[in-house]
Amino acid sequence: MRVLHTADFHAGRNLRGFDRTPEIHEALTEIAALARSERADAVLVAGDLFDTANPSADAEAAVFDFFLQLRDAGIPGIAIAGNHDSAARLDSVAGLLGWVGIQVVAQPTSNPAGMVRTLELKNGEKLTVGALPYLSERRLVKAADLMGGDVGAWRQKYREGMGFFLRRLGEGFRADSVNMLMAHATMDGAKPSGSERSMQFDLTNSYTLSGLQLPPGAQYVALGHVHKPQQVSDAPLACYPGSIIQLDFGEGGEKKQVNLVEVEAGRPARVHALPLASGRELRTLRVDMDQVESRLEALKGFTGLLKVVVRAPAGTTLPGLKDRVLRLAPTALAVDLDAVQEDLALPELKREGLSLTELYERYWQEKRGELPDDLRAAFKDADERARIEVEA
Template identity: 30%
Template sequence: MRILHTSDWHIGRTFHGTSTMDALAEVLGALTEQVRENAVDVVVIAGDVFDSATPSAAAYTLLGDALVALHDTGARVIVTSGNHDSAARLGFQARLLRDGIHVLTDPLSIGTPVTVEDADGPVHFFGIPYLEPAIVRQHWPEGDADGRPLRSQAQTMAHAMQLVRAGMRAHEGRSVAIAHCFAAGVDATAGLEREVRQGGLDVVPLSVFDGPDYVALGHIHGRQQLGERVRYAGAPLHYSFGEQHKQRGSWIVDLDSAGLSGVSWLELPVPRRLVTLTGTLAEILSETNVAAHAGDWVCAVYTDVLPQTEPMRRLRESFPYCAMVQHQPDVAAVTDERSYVQRLRAAVTDADRVEAFLEHVREGQGASEAEGVLIRDVLDERVRADALV
């Protein structure tokens, strides 16, 4: 059996105020063609289908079109809910969808698999929706293995995986678990979800996932291999400049009669590249940069000592897709340990006092040559005005 593992579509998310719907539709169209070309039997979507618990009508339309297109390839589709999804709203569609598309959002059904047959027998897919301990602990008053109330993600996921292993014992054959959580061992540079907290209560130990032949995880926006059979696929689009160097794609997972036989990465196209340009504003606006990046999403980090006039307007004249501009002056840090008051007291002339002020507010950078001329002219004018009084 061949499985495609994807996750974190985040239908409806914007990128710096710009809709990503068209770009995502393009990428999901490419993913559908990959499913067809690679003869995929089952597509697994591991949570965060939507970006909001109250998705727009257009978001529902995009999801419906994508699921139907995937189903039309001949593949079965299995979807679980993530922390961004409303399990109730996503699950409401389950009974309206055609045979072969399964939306799993009920925590009470974790131990009941969706079973798909191939030439080697059954493969059981156990869907674990995102589990918020405070909400789902009512379903499992028995608590964890030590009888303690389920108060953390680690405890709750451990209990859910106990239900999965019980389901595996009751259903002979190969098995795949699908979950949406933050597992121990994730590279923190891989594109963490906005709401991921890295405190101990939210980290699920890798040992919790022992048992299934493959564990398809969602919640992290960059691909991750935590073990041969435990992986994150990441998001199909870049949703922040912090993700710009991360590959976008899906895992192709092959099962034979004995279980997991191979996993390979299938890269997705990037509709518009993301790039961060650093330098003075003049350097960023150089002909070389404009020629190379005029069609990219641009984050401009300009290092001029002083803030420049209307930098975003000037950047967008050359980079129509400039989404972010940051001023990070490339100046030496203040080495004078005296307080501002002490430096003022040490100043002899008014020009010295202005210089002390500029150094204080500009991280040690005093007046430039042109500014020095202007300061002297202003001070001289004041002296002349006082002489006429």
């Protein structure tokens, strides 16, 4: 049996005002072509189909076109919701996607058997997948209540609660089938790319899973959530395929891939990385102020997307810097001063003591540039109303 494992499409991704959806659509078309050329019997999508809970029409078109391409090739699949997806939204189209051969598990059900899906393949083999969509601590407690768990105890430790689900899913494995687990979660020891939202929190607190918690009956664990391709467990074999394009400058230089898993019932799985060529290269150029023109001139043939970080003495202001850069590098999406070192050098640039509105303005500047006045006013108004409600 040959199973193609992918994850983290993030359709609808917007990078510094630049829509990455056309590149993601191209990558999904490439993956569908690989599924055909590599004779995949099934496709697993381990969450984060979309970048936001309310994706654009173009983002939905890219993902649904991918599933239609799999349907045209006669390749069934199973997809789960990630932390960026709206579980309710995916649930609402689960019936329609089922008509094209894609089973969707968007959120836990009161009957755990509903999270274990079996595909009957053309060659007569069976693929059983315990499908665990992303569960925040809040959602985990709610799901525990539905399934009769001890909710009070589960509030103590996320890991224990996730272990309960993993055990129940493992109970659904079958002796006459290839058995896999699919989850959107963070494993101990996983190495982030630097672009995953909230990943710094996942990797430093208790919201991670141990390889020891994975069901021993799983021949392969198809993971999503971490954007850097990697293997995180040997027994059972557990892998992240990573995101399908370089989504943020933190992923610059990474080679993207999908995983092709070869496996038979009762036998160890073998994983082959299939490289992806789609998506524009992201690159960060760090340059001294007096070398901006010469360094950008050397990158004249670069067709990817560029982030330029200009190193300058503390307190320097560089009027017209962005215009200078864009004249030489039209694909530059970001032009920043060396904020990391200046943040250490200048007390006034430290984040401690800043109001929420000031933090929001700093965040917006780092991501997109100058914060529009109307957004600043709206955020400040919302912040003040929230404080009044808390005080009341």
